[in-house]
Amino acid sequence: MDNKNLEPLRHSAAHLFAAAIKNIFPEAKLAIGPAIEDGFYYDVDYGELKISENDFSKIEQKMHELVKKWGEFEKKEITADEAKKHFKDNPYKLELIEEFSKKGEKLTIYRSGEFEDLCRGGHIDNPKEALKHFKLLSVAGAYWRGSEKNKMLTRVYGTIFPTKSELENHLKVLEEAKKRDHRKLGRDLDLFVFSDLVGKGLPLLTPKGTTLKRVLERFIVDEELKREYLHVSTPPIAKVDLYRTSGHYPYYKETMYPPMIVDEEELILRPMTCPHHFALFKSRPRSYHEMPVRFAEISPQFRYEKSGELTGLIRVRTFLLSDAHIITPKEKAKEEIIKVLDLIAYVNHAFGLKKGTDYRYRLSLGDRSDSKKYYKDDKMWDYAENILREVLKNQDVPFYEAENEAAFYGPKIDVQMKNVNGKEDTAFTVQYDFVMPKRFELKFINKEGVDEEPVVVHRASLGAFERTMAFLIEHFGGAFPLWLAPVQVVILPISDKFQDFALKIKETLLKSGIRCEIDLDSKTLGAKIRHSTLQKVPYMVIIGEKEVEANKCAVRTREGKDLGQLSINELISKLKEKIENFS
């Protein structure tokens, strides 16, 4: 059963929740309670009361008790005046009533058992039988209507499924996701922190988090250089005019930082890199000889995100994008897009992600009838969409199409990635752009010696570093493969006596480019192993009497597997081989 069919069930469960709340806390003022993707929530003004997870079992019990008497939902149409009278003590419902009636909407009240709520309908037919397998999940603050100017209400999230096993499965997934939550693991594994002093949504990567970032950065830069990308370095601020030229400023103004007046110029933090790369392209004439020009950059970008929308490393106010713009003659665009998908497949392969299982392609199309949202040029849209479709048809996995998901300057291919919740997010995109070349008057001199307009392929190979790191932390549950692990080996001398030998091993590993640490604490070996296991260090090298005598290392994996004694050279070649194979 997909989520759409669950909506009436979840909506009905929200009613039941509200009924229980009014029964237990008669003073509570209900605000709104919709079905959402994974369940439902209800925002309530509890007045002076503090609701916490400790109250959940009591509320759930009451829900089970009340539902026994619930027959079918009864619909009643009422006038605005009647509604206002009915909800006279509830300022939230009164505000909604006012709004609906202004829009000329009909008002309806739905009743089941003794509980009535202002509601547009959409319930299940058999509450008594259906509203059984639910669970309240969490509590959070939420501003009335999402605005910080309004009162903070209390939101309780819950979920419900048609069967017990579906509910249990879902709770298991949630439990697993909680353990893998990158915010929790980020703290436990000391990868990143936030600081009230620095500001919201501005992560500070610790040494270990920075190592992960550096490994990713060098990996993608080196790979792109091999594939004849030209890495460039452009400033993170620019004149607002640059984004007026690109057309981003009116479109994306809401998500951009406010402009700063600096001397006689109006500067702004960049929300994307494309106009910078176009400016570089235009800095001298270009000949067909050097086309396509593939400008890539590990590019710091800035988005104005509301504080309520910030989430760990996933929604942040500044991030680093593995960005590129391929400026190509039109006839080579298809070939270039194929190459980009190949690069993305390579990156995903390095992360151990399988095409078709872990990710799939989506062809995101425009809407010919919406010339406000999409640049109007039907022929170009047809042409570009066909090219992308052809490319996808020749991939070895199925893809799907989505209407009204394109960029304003052209259609795109989205790489849809499954996260630990089993949900799909867009991880990377490949966009076909026939608008920016016109806006920036991009040209190259073709074989005939004539100016020709190129097209631009916008793409991200590794996405935003912060988001990708969050994804990888959750995907691996913090147990990174060797090549990504911030610390690859930890050396555990059994006692002080073996410290010198252990330090020599460390030196040798460091010189071979292996990231390693040594644990010189006076803890027992058992405690050291436990600690390193919790820190998810892939390999532990244990040094005791036998190892010093044999001039070898006793090697053990974080999974507890004993690899026996290895010479230092054997260990290094074993590790290097694994690193090269991204394992």
Added chain:
Amino acid sequence: MDNKNLEPLRHSAAHLFAAAIKNIFPEAKLAIGPAIEDGFYYDVDYGELKISENDFSKIEQKMHELVKKWGEFEKKEITADEAKKHFKDNPYKLELIEEFSKKGEKLTIYRSGEFEDLCRGGHIDNPKEALKHFKLLSVAGAYWRGSEKNKMLTRVYGTIFPTKSELENHLKVLEEAKKRDHRKLGRDLDLFVFSDLVGKGLPLLTPKGTTLKRVLERFIVDEELKREYLHVSTPPIAKVDLYRTSGHYPYYKETMYPPMIVDEEELILRPMTCPHHFALFKSRPRSYHEMPVRFAEISPQFRYEKSGELTGLIRVRTFLLSDAHIITPKEKAKEEIIKVLDLIAYVNHAFGLKKGTDYRYRLSLGDRSDSKKYYKDDKMWDYAENILREVLKNQDVPFYEAENEAAFYGPKIDVQMKNVNGKEDTAFTVQYDFVMPKRFELKFINKEGVDEEPVVVHRASLGAFERTMAFLIEHFGGAFPLWLAPVQVVILPISDKFQDFALKIKETLLKSGIRCEIDLDSKTLGAKIRHSTLQKVPYMVIIGEKEVEANKCAVRTREGKDLGQLSINELISKLKEKIENFS
């Protein structure tokens, strides 16, 4: 003779220049004409006239002609009213007169030959004999009194020396510096550009410039990691409050960008990294075990520079600093500072710069009597200055001391670097800071289990990348040593026939990590060699019939030295050895 003694000579030459101007262009309105470090200038309002370098010989001739009749400068004191009458047609002098007389200053006029100017004095005694070895150098626009709100005047720069040979030497140095000017070489070697679209003072590094930056970045990061720095990654923006806590905001407000209101927070582009590293340090308790903590970062920073002060890559509005903050127990500070100087010496060695010749150390002290500029704590200043002095005494080269050059939070060691003009600039600094630990309440738990306040050593190892790149471009005149060269080898097939072999050589070199290009143009070999020599590519590999037959490469340096035929493996090991030795 040092520049101070040249001042009367140069000031007098400015008078002579002005006399010639009034003689040739009677309508010209003189503004001001001081002596400066390397000569003199005079700002003049020429009205409708356009003065260019083409006018210089005529003006110089007139100067030589007029000076023949110049006796000693005659001083005349006049009242403000007399002065206003005298300069009634010159709004610039009138403005100055008004100002001087408001301050109660006495007004004086100096006359030599037929020329009189408002002047405070300070001339040579024998103009006729002394004003001989001069030269006009360049012309530029300059706002009256440096403010963009005022009229743009025309500034002519000139220089003068006591002897002909001194003048000629100076002109030779200028000529050489002009050839090495990083702005010119940046264009010629395609290293960086500026774009009107993007904004002033915001350089865009091309692929080659970015390669240079990447080589420098990986070099310094890897070296710092070896030296147990912890590289971290903190956001380029933060709450203004962070800089209020550090005390930077009032001190450096003028050089900071304006704050941006984002949601409920007041954010600002960071002018330095230290407070970010302190926030990270404070994110969890620290024990003496892990001290000193050496946080390093390749850190984007932002400075509000007036457009008139922007200069190529040297003065920019955003830059990347190789920054670090060593948070150390006080008793280890000295040891840490010695280690920093060792790192800086290593970096300079890699650049081929010699201690004592190319750079020297300056101990920059505070001023105990200026408690507005310097944090007041005489004992701490004494202590810190002594530590730095002791460190410098134990270096193997002499150092010098400079009063009133410290940071507000403590004394520092400046690494003073000679540039191509022979002038000294501060390239890197090592600062001892006993103030920030208090402001940020930095602490660690010492061996006794008690909170202890550390000190902070601020340092830059490689400086600001942009400035360092500018320095290196000028220092090497664009002919970078192999390890830094954006393109290390260019492969020149003599004709199309040898293209396949040449491409194979390229592949092999690329796989070995050698940065190489291939010139497949249909030019003659001579033309290809000329082009690569102009582009200052260290090695050229020429592929013709003989090379294909022998399966070898004919290798030639950019200096024109023929290294004969080498096998590809011989070539690679030769290059790798050179790269490892920074040559």
